[in-house]
Amino acid sequence: MNPTGDSSGPSQPSMGRGTPVNHGAAHVSRLIGLDGAERPPESDCVLSSRIRLARNLLGFNFVNRATPQMLADVVHRVQAARLGGPFSDGVRWVNVQTTTPADRLQLFERNFISRPFVEASHPRAVAISSDESASVMVNEEDHLRLQMLAPGLQLRPLAERMFAFDAELERGLEFAFHPRFGYLTACPTNVGTGIRVSAMLHLPALSLMQELDKVQRAAKDLHLAVRGFHGEGTDALGDFFQVSNQVTLGRSEQDIVDEFTRSIVPQFIDYERAARDELCARDAATIDDRVFRALGILRSCRLLSLDEAIKFLARVRLGVTLGRITDVSLSLIDRMLVEVQPAHLARATGCPLGNGRDDRAARADFVRRTLH
Amino acid sequence: MERLCDCCSNPAVVHETIVTNGVKAEVHLCAEHAAERGYILPSATGPSLVVGKLLQKAQAAAGRTQKTCSGCGGTMQSIREAGLAGCPLCYRQFEEELGALINRAQGGASVHVGRHPAHAADLVDRAALRNRLAKELREAVGREEYERAAKIRDRLQALDGSATEALGVLDGNGGGGGGDGDGGETAAEEGGRGA
Numbered sequence: 001m002n003p004t005g006d007s008s009g010p011s012q013p014s015m016g017r018g019t020p021v022n023h024g025a026a027h028v029s030r031l032i033g034l035d036g037a038e039r040p041p042e043s044d045c046v047l048s049s050r051i052r053l054a055r056n057l058l059g060f061n062f063v064n065r066a067t068p069q070m071l072a073d074v075v076h077r078v079q080a081a082r083l084g085g086p087f088s089d090g091v092r093w094v095n096v097q098t099t100t101p102a103d104r105l106q107l108f109e110r111n112f113i114s115r116p117f118v119e120a121s122h123p124r125a126v127a128i129s130s131d132e133s134a135s136v137m138v139n140e141e142d143h144l145r146l147q148m149l150a151p152g153l154q155l156r157p158l159a160e161r162m163f164a165f166d167a168e169l170e171r172g173l174e175f176a177f178h179p180r181f182g183y184l185t186a187c188p189t190n191v192g193t194g195i196r197v198s199a200m201l202h203l204p205a206l207s208l209m210q211e212l213d214k215v216q217r218a219a220k221d222l223h224l225a226v227r228g229f230h231g232e233g234t235d236a237l238g239d240f241f242q243v244s245n246q247v248t249l250g251r252s253e254q255d256i257v258d259e260f261t262r263s264i265v266p267q268f269i270d271y272e273r274a275a276r277d278e279l280c281a282r283d284a285a286t287i288d289d290r291v292f293r294a295l296g297i298l299r300s301c302r303l304l305s306l307d308e309a310i311k312f313l314a315r316v317r318l319g320v321t322l323g324r325i326t327d328v329s330l331s332l333i334d335r336m337l338v339e340v341q342p343a344h345l346a347r348a349t350g351c352p353l354g355n356g357r358d359d360r361a362a363r364a365d366f367v368r369r370t371l372h
Numbered sequence: 373m374e375r376l377c378d379c380c381s382n383p384a385v386v387h388e389t390i391v392t393n394g395v396k397a398e399v400h401l402c403a404e405h406a407a408e409r410g411y412i413l414p415s416a417t418g419p420s421l422v423v424g425k426l427l428q429k430a431q432a433a434a435g436r437t438q439k440t441c442s443g444c445g446g447t448m449q450s451i452r453e454a455g456l457a458g459c460p461l462c463y464r465q466f467e468e469e470l471g472a473l474i475n476r477a478q479g480g481a482s483v484h485v486g487r488h489p490a491h492a493a494d495l496v497d498r499a500a501l502r503n504r505l506a507k508e509l510r511e512a513v514g515r516e517e518y519e520r521a522a523k524i525r526d527r528l529q530a531l532d533g534s535a536t537e538a539l540g541v542l543d544g545n546g547g548g549g550g551g552d553g554d555g556g557e558t559a560a561e562e563g564g565r566g567a
Binding site: 056058060061062064065141163166170174175176177178179180181182183184185186187188189191192193223247248249250251252253254255 | 444446450451454455456457458460467474478480481482483484485487490491492498499
């Protein structure tokens, strides 16, 4: 395995992060990091950006009150429409109702689908763009959940692409809309723009300084939802926190995106960077010990649970972004955060899915080989 | 110290302070007794406690109406239980009840601002006009210009909603009518660009 992260990795398909994305005017940019590797903007503190739009088709009951036949019709209707936008270069449709549990889990680990979408049993499907930057869940809580993902803080270009995609999609599909409530969603608290803007933050220094309570309070004051590594109901594994807007009515999509980019996310970034500076100035040896010890464990372990893998990879990530660890690239660590998860691991190594001890041995083996 | 349920010795998971005619009373219930009394507790896929409670209040405010949605056959009761509306027409059928809920959940906002589908451009324009006229009506009444107010009222009535309904939209947002009026106009302008 190439430690610079240039290899496409043992699992397939490759992550969207490895492919520069450029669709029309909305250019998703990349920067060069201290280690010479390409780095997305603000990636020292922001793992990824995501924008989601909820849409429902006029003339159909919402998913929770639709018959299986209606839901199958919704899938057909969306599949027959021209998706356009990021899907212009190719689209992969997965019938989530009939695909294997391992495939469903892998789609979840890749953030293409949500946990409830994995576990449901009704007719549903997901479309994934060929560059893997965009997906459309059909028949999640709403008929359509359009989603775009990018590494680092790239909400503005994502929003531009999303709005163009939405406008193109609307030529083939009629969305439910109310002049007062805006786009109608199954959950009454999502109406309006139906937009969910989120950033996955990496805040290890604030965690070390036990400042996370303040972060949570700040997020609450800003009317943000805070979730863990895998979205709703999950822990802040590895000190990753997903913050997203809760207000969807009375403010335009552009306003919400601008506020996130200009004000909200930078506040968290500044806070985290100040904490990192302080920790390094106060006791650099402790930070070095923490990040290099984590790297040592990952390079030597023989049994590795998922939680441990995320925890130690997150510490190594801190070491890489601080410029202390220089022989591992940020893109490799970010890719490994996905590839150590059960379904990816099972596909890459052939070990049975979710089999405790074998799973841990396979993960340790995979991590050791990848980091050497 | 852990609070116990008012009805048994299990730990309470629902805590509520109810003020009736200025008299404050606290309620503490375990999951079982909370469910018995109609509280909806959060679950992985179910409705949140907040949504359930807000829906309950919205329903109580509407006098426990048992209207049925012409689109999906749903009622406020079914929406409350699922924490989800049944179809787009529910929002028309239960506009008042859902409007109250949405207003609370969205921090006081009650009118959409932003993108809209091309097919809804007329609706958005009409809503913006109605908001603007309603604002002018309130101003005219405030200045005791009753002749002008009557003309504005006639124009409002000529639109698809009544003057009362339009004012209701404005009142729902609180903090003065200007925000709503401006919001509606912004939506209409964006619609023009997007169409």
